[in-house]
Amino acid sequence: MLNILKEVIKATPNNQITYEQYMNTVLYHQEKGYYMRDEEKIGKKGDFITSSNISTTFGKLFATLFHKLITHEKMAPFICEIGGGNGRFAKAVLDELETTYHDTYQQVTYLIIETSPYHQRKQQELLPIGNKVVQYHSLEEVKRDYPVFDGIVFSNELFDAFPVRVIEKRENSIQEVNITLTPEGKLTECLAPLTDDRILHYLNAYKIELVNGQRFEVPLQMLLYLEKLSAFLGNAVIFTVDYGYTNAEWKESVRRNGSLRGYYKHQLIENPLEHPGEMDLTTHIQFDTLISLGSKLGLEFVKKWRQDEFLLAAGILTFLEENYDPNPFSETSKQNRAIRSLITDGGMSLAFHVVVQQKNRTIDWDLIFQHK
Numbered sequence: 001m002l003n004i005l006k007e008v009i010k011a012t013p014n015n016q017i018t019y020e021q022y023m024n025t026v027l028y029h030q031e032k033g034y035y036m037r038d039e040e041k042i043g044k045k046g047d048f049i050t051s052s053n054i055s056t057t058f059g060k061l062f063a064t065l066f067h068k069l070i071t072h073e074k075m076a077p078f079i080c081e082i083g084g085g086n087g088r089f090a091k092a093v094l095d096e097l098e099t100t101y102h103d104t105y106q107q108v109t110y111l112i113i114e115t116s117p118y119h120q121r122k123q124q125e126l127l128p129i130g131n132k133v134v135q136y137h138s139l140e141e142v143k144r145d146y147p148v149f150d151g152i153v154f155s156n157e158l159f160d161a162f163p164v165r166v167i168e169k170r171e172n173s174i175q176e177v178n179i180t181l182t183p184e185g186k187l188t189e190c191l192a193p194l195t196d197d198r199i200l201h202y203l204n205a206y207k208i209e210l211v212n213g214q215r216f217e218v219p220l221q222m223l224l225y226l227e228k229l230s231a232f233l234g235n236a237v238i239f240t241v242d243y244g245y246t247n248a249e250w251k252e253s254v255r256r257n258g259s260l261r262g263y264y265k266h267q268l269i270e271n272p273l274e275h276p277g278e279m280d281l282t283t284h285i286q287f288d289t290l291i292s293l294g295s296k297l298g299l300e301f302v303k304k305w306r307q308d309e310f311l312l313a314a315g316i317l318t319f320l321e322e323n324y325d326p327n328p329f330s331e332t333s334k335q336n337r338a339i340r341s342l343i344t345d346g347g348m349s350l351a352f353h354v355v356v357q358q359k360n361r362t363i364d365w366d367l368i369f370q371h372k
């Protein structure tokens with residue numbers, strides 16, 4: 001990977017690449033990119049864990065909501081998951097629909113978009129790929145089959161894996177943080193004048209003001225993706241689950257260094273230039289941008305929940321099985337522990353939020369969240 005990066009850097013006129021180009025290469029290079037390589041990423045043997053992989057209850061709960069949207073609100077029976085990873089969320093959703101809401105299961109088509117061939121292979125091991133589950137590499141590919149999509153869109157930790165541009169304010173001037181090589185051939189950061197109008201436009205449009213010494217990620221890829229996504233949607237409901245900040249939160253002084261980080265074997269790595277191609281890189285997403293750009297694009301904002309509050313509102317406690325099981329390793333005990341870890345203080349849900357948007361539809365959300 002280092003050799004690939006050296007070639008990419010040396011091919012530029014000023015011997016430097018943006019963080020976006022760096023992330024694109026280390027995460028998504030066709031053969032050597034972190035997400036493209038044949039190595040476990042999610043789970044104990046990987047580098048990080050996600051809610052979908054902590055417990056099947058996460059997917060089962062969403063299955064209940066999807067079922068209600070399809071039956072009570074007559075949403076078209078299409079579910080499109082973007083960045084489906086190893087397929088564990090899709091599997092939990094489809095299993096729950098099949099066992100508990102069989103009529104809905106029969107109607108549903110599950111589209112799963114995933115860039116990583118490694119994760120696509122994992123999905124093939126788990127899911128009934130064919131008419132029921134259709135795999136795609138990109139939104140563009142789905143558009144060939146569905147020029148306009150009516151249905152439910154879901155993603156968990158998609159946008160936090162998107163490449164970003166990095167800027168920093170120094171001595172009252174905003175500069176871009178790029179990557180170059182030291183004379184010894186090592187990767188290092190360098191500052192460059194801010195020349196990309198899209199970044200300036202972003203800062204103006206979202207009224208972003210930095211203080212001296214502050215670093216900030218500009219999510220140009222997320223903006224482009226949201227535009228493509230909203231153009232693709234007809235009547236739709238969108239669930240976006242991720243960790244991130246509101247504008248008020250990223251301005252706090254503890255966040256002055258930005259949020260770009262690595263995860264390597266479950267360790268948080270502060271320096272994004274370490275372990276290139278072998279480490280996940282991630283940022284906190286900017287919720288206010290997701291919501292306000294979404295609104296401009298016709299994705300009406302419904303609500304943003306903290307994930308634990310969302311799970312409770314959606315009825316996660318109904319999945320807690322009452323029966324006492326003395327065996328702590330039984331499926332029931334494991335499931336109950338996983339549910340608790342999703343909703344208790346210190347669990348991963350505190351960092352996550354669920355944003356719900358709707359396009360060309362007004363859903364009776366009280367009905368969807370009603371449970372006994």
Ligand SMILES: C[S@@+](CC[C@H](N)C(=O)[O-])C[C@H]1O[C@@H](n2cnc3c(N)ncnc32)[C@H](O)[C@@H]1O
Pocket residue numbers: 035042050051052053082083084085086089113114115116119137138139155156157158161162
């Ligand atoms: C952090 S992982 C999360 C995986 C899964 N959603 C989960 O919760 O376990 C992000 C996933 O999004 C995929 N991805 C990134 N950009 C994508 C894009 N533009 N379209 C589809 N998948 C993408 C990555 O390959 C990776 O599998």
